[in-house]
Amino acid sequence: MTDGLRFDLDPWSVGLHDVDLDHLGHVESVFALSNGNVGWRGNLDEGEPRGVPGSYLNGVFERHPMPYAEGGYGYPSSGQSAIDVPDGKILRLLVDDEPLDLRTGRLGSHERRLDFRSGTLRRELEWTSPAGRTVRVTSERLVSLTHRSVAALRYQVEPVDGPALVTLQSELIAGEQPPTDYPDPRVQEALSAPLRPVAQHAVDGRVTLLHRTRRSDIGVAVAMEHLITAPRTAVTESEASPDLGRTTIAVGLEPGERLLVVKIVAHEWSAELSPSALRDRAEAGLREGLRAGWEGLATLQRERLDDYWACAAVEIDGDPRLQQAVRFGLFHVFQSAARADLRPVPGKGLTGPGYDGHTFWDSEGFVLPVLTYTAPEVAANALRWRHATLGHARDRARQLHFDGAAFPWRTIDGQEASGYWPAGTIAFHINADIAAAVLRHVQATGDAEFEREVGVELVVETARLWMSIGRWDDSGRFHIDGVTGPDEYTAMVDDNVFTNLMAQQNLSAAADLIRRYPENALALKVDDAEVARWTGASAAMTVLYDERRGVHPQSAGFTDHERWDFDSTPPGRYPLQDHYPYFDLYRKQVVKQADLVLAMHFRHDAFTPEQKARNFAYYEALTVRDSSLSAASQAVIAAEVGHLELAADYLAEAALLDLDDIHRNTDDGLHIASLAGMWVALTAGFGGMRHGSDGLRFEPRLPPSLARIAFGLRIGSGTLRVEVRPDSSAYSLVGGTRCALRHFGEPVTLDPGESVTLPTPPLGDVGPAPEQPPGRSPREMLASRD
């Protein structure tokens, strides 16, 4: 069951007419705005009622003690949690001293709309105060994709049925209580008031608050100023106190007259800068925003998005809801990282407090594949952030007695913040996922400078990690023991096929890069013997296969284990981890999220078509999809092995995850990786796109429900557009240089400006679609949401 909210259908926006006080948190996440640096949840202008307040700066977090019942060597002692920064989106309206509050008076109309092309959240409402005065309010806000630190609001109010004294309190509010109750009082203490006021200024209508986090010692400056248009001079007054900046604007209006206030807010943070330098930077950002004004910022916003959508806009004929959902997803994926210069992409973006604001392998595994092909400069920034955290990753490797770099399972600043190592630190595959993201990015962009400056070191240091984690057996095979793969219902296993295949690619790539960048070899102290060891280990990598069952075991012994007793598992016992102990999940055949199936996508070259079909069927019967990271991957392989309707069902599940709040936790923030997964399901699934060292290939096939899909890919300096219809696919290249690809194995070469349309070969008999565990088919998951 979902909460029953119904967003309206539009290909370029998401709108909502209702006000449902019980599901404010869900709506706030859906309507969140961000540029990857600043994030504003979609709270109402007047701040309340609210689900979760939220104003975030990517990288601003507080440390807290990590509690353990029984500690152990290498356990992180310090946790990290993203915190609310002073909130500049609040604009409280009073009509003749009656505060606008949707819970009082009478609401004539109310509409909010997130527009994917303007990059704004608009609101229109008509409200009659308890005293009987009706006003019309229109507001629009944006978090600037061109001005890294700036967010802006345009707020207009007019009385409808008589004169009114209109007062606006425009605020910066610090220290709003976080919604979480932490069981550990130390964590509660650290996170309940993490910001210490440092200074506050109210000068000539410009209000600036300066704070510093108590433990992580990060300075935060938020500044605001207003542009006011009114039929007569409004009375304005600004004040600043440690946790509140306020500008009050009051004016009497006749019907037909309007007060228009543009609020510009600028945000800066730093762990190094002095308060005065921070203030200067924030106020400089503010000045830039003021100079552009609302129209300027809005125009730049639209231009930036036009540029993005020129490539990224996916077209889908046959399913309006999917059309809306995929653009919703692509909008948020872009927002989550667009200006995240040297910052991570958190699992929830900057849309909510979920996962403590941490970033995971989701970023390199699911989000960056989309950005690399639609906004490659943004993907590059995210990888440069990883590169900037190499020092922490090297330290962590040393602590664990390994060579190279061990990137954290979850983090904000690059240090490990996972408190449960069996599904944390030892999920070492994140290191190969990072290397794979580098390789993919270079393959798509051909960016040699990025490769040399960022890529080589990341790939080499992760390859070194694999050499020290892995081991040789007596017969000359290379093994990786005691790790956890993507599936978190299996942990601490030997030779996880996903991990081994990804490590194999990582090792080969390191050898290749060092051959191509000998000057980096010198700097990284790589010699020929080391390269030979990488090459040897890659060639000797163990890839397990269960001959008897004709499938790849997810890890050593997996297929010999007991199958989970799905028949005896009632629907109410999902997600399983909330109702069964880890050890019981770990020791049985039950899969939380695609693991071997994901390996068949990421290392498509390592499996035959027959193996893919058999493996997919085998793991479908075991996969319960208790993670939002799974459906898109299952869609990709379902499509590859010809089960197109099943793939469409998985895509639908991914598409509705946040819009319909299927997991009932969207109030904590959007599932950015799952939103990105929609694009992957479309391009790699129905587009059959694979892009590896064996080149770029497509095997496009549509499910019966779709008449056409089209998508663009940035390849080098050009854009390849792919248009898939039931019987044929068209490829056209705009700009760039000659592009080679394969269509169902047939080589195609496109010059800039050229197009080609090729027929879809008939799909052979693929047999019946595989079955999922009882109650866990995507259809049943979707059906159960109402």
Add this chain to the structure above:
Amino acid sequence: MTDGLRFDLDPWSVGLHDVDLDHLGHVESVFALSNGNVGWRGNLDEGEPRGVPGSYLNGVFERHPMPYAEGGYGYPSSGQSAIDVPDGKILRLLVDDEPLDLRTGRLGSHERRLDFRSGTLRRELEWTSPAGRTVRVTSERLVSLTHRSVAALRYQVEPVDGPALVTLQSELIAGEQPPTDYPDPRVQEALSAPLRPVAQHAVDGRVTLLHRTRRSDIGVAVAMEHLITAPRTAVTESEASPDLGRTTIAVGLEPGERLLVVKIVAHEWSAELSPSALRDRAEAGLREGLRAGWEGLATLQRERLDDYWACAAVEIDGDPRLQQAVRFGLFHVFQSAARADLRPVPGKGLTGPGYDGHTFWDSEGFVLPVLTYTAPEVAANALRWRHATLGHARDRARQLHFDGAAFPWRTIDGQEASGYWPAGTIAFHINADIAAAVLRHVQATGDAEFEREVGVELVVETARLWMSIGRWDDSGRFHIDGVTGPDEYTAMVDDNVFTNLMAQQNLSAAADLIRRYPENALALKVDDAEVARWTGASAAMTVLYDERRGVHPQSAGFTDHERWDFDSTPPGRYPLQDHYPYFDLYRKQVVKQADLVLAMHFRHDAFTPEQKARNFAYYEALTVRDSSLSAASQAVIAAEVGHLELAADYLAEAALLDLDDIHRNTDDGLHIASLAGMWVALTAGFGGMRHGSDGLRFEPRLPPSLARIAFGLRIGSGTLRVEVRPDSSAYSLVGGTRCALRHFGEPVTLDPGESVTLPTPPLGDVGPAPEQPPGRSPREMLASRD
């Protein structure tokens, strides 16, 4: 290195002449007195200086929250910690208003002695006060082995060189600050003042304090009264306040005159009784103690110990330190449980706060084997305690979705209190260890009533657990996946050989018991089909064998894993768990404590002599002995496979563990299981004793360092004495009924009163002794203690 304390050598006592203020905690543990119900650490009479104060009641504990960085289903939310109860052992002496304090004045002589036959701790000292007055003090204390709740002190003081006013403050002190600093403030809060005063009484020289624990809601009553002998009437005064009961006794003495005070202290606790009922019980116990008086209590104490030693006294010719150590160990093992009626045997007994006062599989695996053969009524009580906690164990099994009973890895009250499941809850072997202790006990005692009332249900419910933990494979073999065996450097493994063999025995025994006790079958709802399933699983139990290497792998895949890099592990990195992450230990061949080697002892029938020799050599090279539970088990198998000097070295290590404080943590309490292990190493090691369903057998062989060992075993109602010399062994039966045994395979039958002496067959060539990892041989461990 140890602390360099040197206890003197005596076969029946441990004495110490020095006062070493830096190692008070070690001495307090060595000199601790207990009866299994009440425990007093060997603090000085005057209370201070002290290492760790300590007055314990077995079962009195406080609950505290259990912190987790990331929680999970089935994690215990509440921890347990034994707490200090009001301390009745304090007697502070003032000489002319100068308090006796070893840190002031001048100490002429000081001697303390724990006497294994009198069951008392004696002290003699001569002290000159800073004012120059010299007194002679002799004190003696006991915790009564015959009066469950009673402890007593006899304190005598006389001035030596002139008249003195002698004042004794005899106290009950509650709320002494525990020495631990807990990182979690919730735990600190719960455990820093766990006792709430309920009432206090001082009536006619009888002082009683009543408290209640704040969270676990356990009532505690401690009462004291004094018997005073003085040359003239002493002035006495008694008072009681919430956390202090005090009786002050003052008298002027001339040289040659003495003040003699006998202090009787009685302790009661209950979670059910009202304060008045508790007070009544404590004061009834006090009256019994007063009636007996010091002489009566001391006489009964000696009689009880005479009875124990009649069977238990091990004699060793050739190594006086070992002779002392083994009796020291046997004394403490007996003390730890003697009157623990329906109470567990904690890992540290009642000698210190270590392990939070929890009981582990140590009890059934190491301690009860000694008690079953030397004090069977005591062993029976401990097993009755387990039986009494079946409700908790059944609840825990239900919580984990299993049948039967899942006993806790660590507990005080029978509920799981382990906060790290990979080396806690999933060490399910504890259930088979409990069943094995039951079987051993019945085998030794022939106690059919115990078997029917306690044994059947314990064995059946644990068998049921195995059936639901285990699984059948396609080829009809039974497996137990995803558990942890005794070795805590390997976790979450399949088919741990120790676990599987112990479960196999558990299942067979359940089937056998149900056949013999059909009325229990009805009560336990066991039908023929269930018995058939047990028999079938037992017969089909997987016992892995590595044909290529000719050894049993400790668990599936173990011998294929990478060997720990011992050569690159510096001595300072032991214990390994403090310097390496768990996952790295888990995935490599390195053994913390005997696991497969222990299996070869407990299930000696499941291995051929050749397998034992090869397995022992293989695992010796991997075993680092970071646990005190290991040395004795290694001694047993070293002796069996003919490496008698190595066995002697292991025995020496176990023998000196606490006396020499080899692990530097004896101040937290004695390692009761390791102390018990000495007896096991002697009887099962050099005596070659095995007692299984195949009967009682001995294959005695002495190491060159020993000229003779002798030990007694309660078998049924008689005592079998075994005397081992280099060339022969003598068996004699005292009391009881005819006893059958085998001496090196040769059947021997003894009637009561009969003796037989049989030659030791020559030991064939056993080759060189196996090697241990560098720096981890018992010789090196012993050498490093200075």
